Amino acid sequence: MAIKPEMVEYIRTMVRGDYRENDRLEEKLDKEGWDGFPTLLGVVFYYAVKRRFVKGASPEEVIRFVAEMRAAAPAEAVESIDANAAEQLIRAALDPELDSNVDPELAGAIQGMVIVHILGAPDVTDRDLDAILAEAVAVANRY
Amino acid sequence: MSSVGDVIAQLRHVIERLDRAAVAVSGTQEDATRAHSLLTEVAHGTNHRQMRRAISESQIAGAKAGKVARLLGEAAAHFSAYADLIAPGSGLSRGQATEGPPSGDELLRQAGEKGSGVDRFIRRHVKKLDETEGNLQKAETAATEGVKKLFKVYKGQSGSTAAQVSVQQPKPVDRPQLEHPVTAVIIAGGAVAIGVKKLWEKHKKRHEGKAHGDQAGDGRVHPHDGAR
Numbered sequence: 001m002a003i004k005p006e007m008v009e010y011i012r013t014m015v016r017g018d019y020r021e022n023d024r025l026e027e028k029l030d031k032e033g034w035d036g037f038p039t040l041l042g043v044v045f046y047y048a049v050k051r052r053f054v055k056g057a058s059p060e061e062v063i064r065f066v067a068e069m070r071a072a073a074p075a076e077a078v079e080s081i082d083a084n085a086a087e088q089l090i091r092a093a094l095d096p097e098l099d100s101n102v103d104p105e106l107a108g109a110i111q112g113m114v115i116v117h118i119l120g121a122p123d124v125t126d127r128d129l130d131a132i133l134a135e136a137v138a139v140a141n142r143y
Numbered sequence: 144m145s146s147v148g149d150v151i152a153q154l155r156h157v158i159e160r161l162d163r164a165a166v167a168v169s170g171t172q173e174d175a176t177r178a179h180s181l182l183t184e185v186a187h188g189t190n191h192r193q194m195r196r197a198i199s200e201s202q203i204a205g206a207k208a209g210k211v212a213r214l215l216g217e218a219a220a221h222f223s224a225y226a227d228l229i230a231p232g233s234g235l236s237r238g239q240a241t242e243g244p245p246s247g248d249e250l251l252r253q254a255g256e257k258g259s260g261v262d263r264f265i266r267r268h269v270k271k272l273d274e275t276e277g278n279l280q281k282a283e284t285a286a287t288e289g290v291k292k293l294f295k296v297y298k299g300q301s302g303s304t305a306a307q308v309s310v311q312q313p314k315p316v317d318r319p320q321l322e323h324p325v326t327a328v329i330i331a332g333g334a335v336a337i338g339v340k341k342l343w344e345k346h347k348k349r350h351e352g353k354a355h356g357d358q359a360g361d362g363r364v365h366p367h368d369g370a371r
Contacts, residue, residue, distance in 0.1 A: 002183050019298045026291065033190065035183070035198060038286040042269035046261045077296040089268070096263035104282035107268075108289025116297065139261055143206065143270065 003140050004029070007037050008133050011044055014112070015119045015129060038108065039143045043136040045111035048118040049093040051132070056094055062087050069117040077113065086110045147230050154226045161219035168212040175205035199280055206270060 006025050013022040029037070052065065066086045070078045085102045089110050092100040102110065119129055179201035186194040271282065 002180055014294050014297070022294065022298065026294075031190070032188075033195065034284075034287045035195075035202070038283040039265060039269060041286065041290060042265050043261055046264045050260075074296050074299070077293055080293065080296070092268045093264055096260055096267050100268050104285035105289035105292075108286030108291075109293040110289075111286075112290035112293045116294075139265070142262075143202075143265065 003036050003040050003137050004032070006032075007034070007040055008137055010037075011041070011115065012129060012133060015116055015124075017120070036140060036143070040136055040140040041108065041111050041115070043139045044115055044119075044132065045089075046093045047132045047136055048115050049090055051124075052118045053094060057090075059087075059091070062090050062094075066090070069113060072117060073113055077109075080106075080109055081113055082106060086114070090114065151226055151230050154222050158219045158222050158226075161215050161222070165212045165215040165219065168208050168215060172205050172208035172212060175201055175208055179205055203279060210266075 006029055010022060010025045010029060013019070013025060053061070057065070063083075066083050069086070070081060070083065073081070085106050088100050089102055089107060092098050118124070119132065179198060182194070182198045182201055186198055269286075271279065
């Protein structure tokens with residue numbers, strides 16, 4: 001699967017708050033197709049979670065993180081994210097052997113929110129973001 | 144079958160056939176992946192239904208073939224382990240079952256059994272290869288729609304309504320850990336923070352026009368703008 005550069009930029013512009021460019025890319029991808037994007041999103045989500053929880057996390061730490069993330073999100077977005085499902089998906093990234101049963105649409109939204117929250121934090125430099133996205137593309141291209 | 148020797152001979156035969164099948168399927172996976180890349184390249188600029196379908200199905204074929212090859216390799220490994228159990232030193236331990244362990248098989252085994260965390264996460268929680276092809280496609284489309292809807296909320300695009308952005312909610316999950324006092328405090332803290340956030344947004348709306356411009360320059364809210 002060849003990941004389109006626009007997909008990478010779609011995530012980068014969202015993380016960096018460049019919404020106009022993000023709108024433009026979304027329109028372009030709507031025309032050209034999103035094949036492979038869910039895999040890229042999943043890989044970026046995985047790396048974001050691993051960055052946030054370098055040494056793993058207890059269930060309480062994951063609960064605290066989800067609460068913090070939802071508090072930082074726009075109110076309307078919070079309503080669309082189920083906390084239980086978000087915790088389940090984050091725990092699955094920390095331990096892929098765990099089971100998860102999250103509706104795909106909700107999973108996409110959760111992954112997006114986690115990515116924006118972790119990688120959009122001030123301590124993540126452009127260089128950090130570049131490295132994560134480059135690694136994510138390399139992995140996603142294998143599928 | 145009259146002796147342990149006969150059983151071992153049969154096992155050797157089965158393991159060899161499984162290894163050959165794994166290598167053949169591994170080749171199929173490579174072909175499907177190559178076909179998928181070519182189709183994606185050829186289809187650039189077109190959105191024809193049949194091209195899109197060909198791209199999607201070649202991708203699924205590659206993924207499924209990878210899983211089949213891994214399962215074949217695992218089956219061979221289980222037979223080997225059993226052979227070692229009933230006849231230690233029979234020469235059927237993994238790597239000795241065939242005249243030379245196939246390199247493709249080894250690669251697949253490494254990817255499947257010792258794969259990195261990210262691969263295990265993608266296979267188990269994103270691609271979900273045990274799903275039917277139709278479901279996989281639907282799931283991928285739904286995941287993309289989910290993130291697009293969420294980002295629209297962040298971007299505060301006009302026309303977004305609560306009904307439009309609401310994604311399907313799962314059935315409530317039992318949370319026995321809620322009984323734990325520490326967890327309850329954490330969740331209560333999260334609820335308070337969400338309430339504060341809503342108040343903050345109302346405050347910002349009241350002062351619209353006076354607030355500083357965001358990076359988009361169009362008044363939309365960035366997730367880290369005064370969120371905490």
